[in-house]
Amino acid sequence: MVDTVIVPAQETLFDEIKRYVRFSEQDERWLAVLRAHAEPHFPRIADEFYDRIREHEGAHDVFTGEEQVERLKRSLVRWMTRICTGPYDGAYFDESAKIGRIHVRVGLPQRYMFTAMTLIRLAFHEIAQGALGAEVIPVRAAVSKVLDLELAIMLETYRDDFLARAQRTERLDREEVGRTLARTEHRYKSAVELARVLVVGLDAQAIVRLFNREAERITGLAREDVLGVPFVEALLPEEIRADHGALVEDVAAGRRPSVDLLESIVRTRAGKIRDLRWQLAYAPSAADDEVVLFAIGQDTTDENALAARVRQSEKLAAVGTLAAGLAHEIRNPLNGAQLHVTFLERGLARAGLKDPDTLEAIQVVRDEIRRLSALVSEFLDFARPKPLDLRPTPVVPLCERAARVAASSDGAGAQAAVKVDLPSTDIMLDLDPAKIEQVLLNLLRNAIEAVDAAGGGTVTLRARRQPRHAVVEVEDDGPGIASPDAPIFDPFFSTKPNGTGLGLAIAHRIVTDHEGTIEFQSRPGKTLFRVTLPLRRSG
Known part of the structure; x- marks a missing residue:
């Protein structure tokens, strides 16, 4: 016999999704049963969840630091509590959609939505298997349904973002009709798109009109995110906008000549800072091309870090050579001084001299010699490091x-x-x-x-x-x-x-x-x- 499903006259999207997976009040009760056993495990599941994420660059790249990760762990615990508790109403839908929009905003690839739900699903199933007897089957079914609801809601936010970007692209395309559109398509298919440098084309108002594949890769920003946005707002951190932003705007407006070298920084979509070396080439075209300035950038973050490490290593090597020679020259006199202090101490003892001030002075000399000897040993540890035992x-x-x-x-x-x-x-x-x-x-x-x-x-x-x-x-x-x-x-x-x-x-x-x-x-x-x-x- 087939169950009869009554469709409400004013069915919301959430109601429709719940109806599709047959999520019922009985499923809500089963989830409440699971929560009683699973809630003590929520912090552990959150730790394991984010440890797994760290293994994958696409997901790890959205992190800005450990403080953010700890906040995300707490949010995940609250989310697990919420999906086991409800109520599964409009407010529940809005909260899940909010989480999905955050994932979209930070650039988390949507493939991780599916894999993340699998990790949570397996963890809940394992807890149910160990804690529940005959109830394990309906509880696991309720878990699958509620996680499918979450996945559907969050993927809906990715769909909304895709449609919004598509509409924005369509508006841009309407502005770039005919010959202009053909020229733009040819530009993106040329060597500019394949170059291993950032190529950003700006109009006279310093608005981004061209953004190549390398620029997308380095910044984490999609082309649709920056086209039509001022260069200053799209790429420059707040602290350098006054100086570097004004320079870019002046060159784009033709008020200043091209700049062959501009050492600057950009902030990626995930909030990280990258070092960039820009060339600002002012090149207005006689043709009807709105791009008048090409900002050609090279990511120098790794290069700068390597140069700093090389400079530090060279400095340490030079000082190490000096320390080795100095330690050798100091160690022999210190050994001699130590022997003579011992000889002096024994001589005073044989003579029966026990003047407190004299004995204290000898002890001070002995302690200082020992301190210098320890310092020399530390010099040698630095100057002559032993090979690594990997x-x-x-x-x-x-x-x-x-x-x-x-x-x-x-x-x-x-x-x-x-x-x-x-x-x-x-x-x-x-x-x-x-x-x-x-x-x-x-x-x-x-x-x-x-x-x-x-x-x-x-x-x-x-x-x-x-x-x-x-x-x-x-x-x-x-x-x-x-x-x-x-x-x-x-x-x-x-x-x-x-x-x-x-x-x-x-x-x-x-x-x-x-x-x-x-x-x-x-x-x-x-x-x-x-x-x-x-x-x-x-x-």
């Missing part, structure tokens, strides 16, 4: 050990709370575990000292996987580094009164020897050191 190493236990050692070391501040924030799935890297632990201990101890000096705080050791790298961060809420431009990785530069200035220089050398990078960000109340190491798949 081996497949799990990151999570390495971080856990470093955190324990740093928190329990002599001199570790009692006012510093050391926390770890590690992924649910371990990350395997080919590295020298002893040397990387040395880096982490150095960063952790520096952070502990910083928050202790401020009267207490929190130090967090965090590890995350990205599509091609692993990132380990040490963050503290101490007073920050006075100058964010301070050359803290240079040898002998230190912000501590008694620091040698070699700890971070050695850490930099170890990380670069691993073909990784180390960088820092600092402001009052937050300092973050980020170590990025390449993923290597052994075998």
Whole structure:
């Protein structure tokens, strides 16, 4: 017998979708049953969900930082609670559509909608299988229905965005009729479209009229997103619009000559900053072509980062050579001085001289010699690094050990709370575990000292996987580094009164020897050191 379905006279889109999948009040009750068992697992599912996303560049590229990821995790927990609770009414539809529009705005490829729903579906099915008996079948059916509803709503937002872009393109096409349209099509099919440089064509008002494939790739912006939009608004961050924006507008209007070199930056759709080297070529055409300025850009982000690393490595190598020679010249006199202090101490003992001031002076000399000897040893560690002993190493236990050692070391501040924030799935890297632990201990101890000096705080050791790298961060809420431009990785530069200035220089050398990078960000109340190491798949 076939069920009879009554169609309301004024059926909403959501009502129609629910009717299509046969989502009923009984399904709502089954979802409430599931929630009682699944809700304690929601934070774990959120962690695993975003750990999986980090493995894929298309999804990972929409992230702007760890703070955003933590907000997204909390939102995912709220979303899982909502889909198990309802009520499944117009407000529910609007909230799901809002989430879909956010995905569209940040540029998340829609293929991840399907895969994301699969991850949630499998997690819920596993919980139902383990917690429910005969009820597992209808509960799993209710889960599939509600997730299909979510998928349908979110994909509807992608459809709306596609239609809006299509309508905008159609309006542009109506403006670009006949010969102009043919010329534009030929332009996009020419070498401009295939060039590995950004090519942006502007009219006399600095409005974007041409945007090639490389410009789309670097910025993450679709052609339809920027055509008809002022260059300044589409590509330039707020902080440089006054200077660089005015320059572009002046060249486009013919008030200034072409510019052969403009070092600038752009903000991508995901909110990240890329370095760009622009050439602004003013080329008005006698033909009826509204493009009068070609902004030809080359992405120099990786080039600049590599040049900075090379300069730092050259500086460290030169200082290392000096340190090696200096350490050799100092060590022999120090050994001789240590022997003579011991000889003097024994001579005074044999003579029966126990003058307190004399004995104290001898002890001060001994302590200073030991301090200098330790400094010389540190010089040699920096100047003559040992070859790496690379081996497949799990990151999570390495971080856990470093955190324990740093928190329990002599001199570790009692006012510093050391926390770890590690992924649910371990990350395997080919590295020298002893040397990387040395880096982490150095960063952790520096952070502990910083928050202790401020009267207490929190130090967090965090590890995350990205599509091609692993990132380990040490963050503290101490007073920050006075100058964010301070050359803290240079040898002998230190912000501590008694620091040698070699700890971070050695850490930099170890990380670069691993073909990784180390960088820092600092402001009052937050300092973050980020170590990025390449993923290597052994075998």
